[in-house]
Amino acid sequence: MSVLVVLEQNAGKWNRMSFEALAAGKTIADALSVPLHAAVLGSSAEALAKEAAAYPLAKVFAVQHELLAHYTPDGYTAALEQLIKSAKTEAVVFPHTYQVRDYAPKLATRFGQAFVSDVVDIKSEGGKISFIRQLFQGKLNASVEVAGEPQFVSVQAGAFRTADSAATASATVETFSPQLDAAKIRSKPEDPFREAQRSVDLSAAELIVSVGRGIKEKDNLHVVEELAQALGAELAASRPICDNGWLPMERQVGSSGQTVSPKVYFAIGISGAIQHLVGMKGSKMVVAINKDENAPIFETADYGIVGDLFEVVPALVEAIKKAKA
């Protein structure tokens, strides 16, 4: 028996979240007293598997097939199904990436199992493991237990500290060649692309005033624009604001937008869903203004104001103007 962590690579480069998943995998392997294994998939995966062998684990599988050159849910699912069956795995751990979201539910279903996605913590008591995950975009937590094996779980970005690698590799590297059939791969991926170049670079901004759903209407945007102006800050937003077309997409901060690290980040009417937090957690100081005292943003914020942004922000603009005069 073993715990298997599926590491993610793209064009030969690691997705760094893979090593957070490895740390989570180690927690489970230790709790179950079984060895920790990892797998990396590709048309040639040996070089990466050798790199991964420097992490604290027993074995790394280089899962290789020419049909794994480009990610497809059918190819990845079939390959991992075969590996899990042959390696007798008790638990399979993934980083909660967009790619994992695309195929891991399918893989777990092949085993008639539930997949506990987007886990933020793992607790174990007497060999019984429970997974902590967020509900309602982080407003509540739930502790979840899964019956049966193998267990399938993915871990949220930033929830586990990246596992450390040693200077020399100690894990065994084993090549695994799955049987794949081109006729059973039903999707044809084209090359990934980016939309037009961004003209706004928020990554260099020292001050950012960012606005979320709490602003309610496009016509209310002037409230935060005035704050940005008083501070000399860049204006940014959470996803729904850009989706609505109230601000251009290039001003979006978060997992699908820009990653920023200003001196001060003002989160105004932003609840703080993880997709937003990953884009701004590098900020040196975070100020949050939100009417909901339980909003997850208050975990990330250094200073919080629980109140109506339509009252607080204009007062803040006045105070800043006075201080600057």
Next chain:
Amino acid sequence: MKIIVSVKQVPSRDSALKVNSAGKWLDDSDLSFEMNEPDAYALEEALQLKEKLGGEVVVLSAGPERVTQTIREALAKGADRAIHVEVEEDGALDALATAQILAKALEGESPDLILTGLQSDDLGYGQTGVVLAELLGFAHATIVMEVEPLGATVRVKRELEDGWFQNVVLSLPAVLTIQSGIKKLRYATLMGIKKAKTKEVKKIPAAATKSAAQIDKVYLPQRNKQSQILTGDPKDVAKQLVEKLKFEARVI
């Protein structure tokens, strides 16, 4: 083209969430409910595809009696008919059990496409569409921004991380999970609301199923790091914050 849209009813975004006395789900006595937002975009995409290509849009939803309201809303916006799978405690179901119930309810329907939102705002598993595809033997794509039917196949634009996108061509039938915000949502017209009352809503009992993943406890997260909450009237807190900006962050 025959399109099924799977929608979930979830507690409204602004709801004050209270954990129930068993500590395993929400106390729903004071909750108001609405259509899960990503599912509303899935419905919009389906309606626009129908307007372009003709065919039928069938709404599928599992949940207790209150789900009728969400189904009526979808019908009022233009869906042709609905299937309501009656499930008492939808909150406690994992994605596999939910998808099993939905798959069973779709027996005999043979759609070309099934659309649903990329995740629910309550449980947030983000899996139901993918699991449903596997159970039905359909191809699938997740986090879809654009849908372009090409006869026996469909080309979709998927969102990847960090501002990257990818087009993928899939064989039909397929399940697509739709990203929020990809189109402007329509409102139901008065005529639509009137018509909805005459549209067919087939009620069927849920297939027996059991969740492998059980919620053992629901609770307010413990904050690892508590922000310093500034208190007072707006003028007071503004003044305190300016002090911090001036002397701590040194940005004023």
